[in-house]
Amino acid sequence: MIIIARGYDSYSKVLPSETFINTVNYKSPKELAERILYLDTHDEDYMRMLKEKDKYFAVYEEYPLTYRSMYLEHRYEAVPMCQVCHRLWNLEKYSKSIKELDKWFWKKEYQCKVPTDI
Numbered sequence: 001m002i003i004i005a006r007g008y009d010s011y012s013k014v015l016p017s018e019t020f021i022n023t024v025n026y027k028s029p030k031e032l033a034e035r036i037l038y039l040d041t042h043d044e045d046y047m048r049m050l051k052e053k054d055k056y057f058a059v060y061e062e063y064p065l066t067y068r069s070m071y072l073e074h075r076y077e078a079v080p081m082c083q084v085c086h087r088l089w090n091l092e093k094y095s096k097s098i099k100e101l102d103k104w105f106w107k108k109e110y111q112c113k114v115p116t117d118i
Contacts, residue, residue: 002039002049004032019053 003020026032087094
């Protein structure tokens with residue numbers, strides 16, 4: 001599966017641009033749809049993207065899933081949820097207090113940006 005990301009140019013700073021489709025690179029929804037349809041009918045190009053994507057992998061800790069202190073299994077495919085759960089069960093380590101939320105919220109770097117792609 002190839003990810004279609006709606007967002008900023010900065011995705012390419014984190015991910016190789018050949019491994020996903022970024023909507024910011026298309027002038028209109030029609031142009032984006034044409035690219036998707038092209039990949040649907042050109043298996044070699046789609047496979048090239050998949051092979052490029054397969055060169056990379058996420059680095060993370062594995063978390064054993066347990067139920068009432070009984071070991072069940074290690075779960076790799078649930079990593080994002082495991083990270084959320086891990087942080088929720090370890091709030092003392094990950095908690096953060098923001099005393100003046102209104103000032104924090106209106107900081108320029110935290111504000112949502114108006115999409116300019118489509």
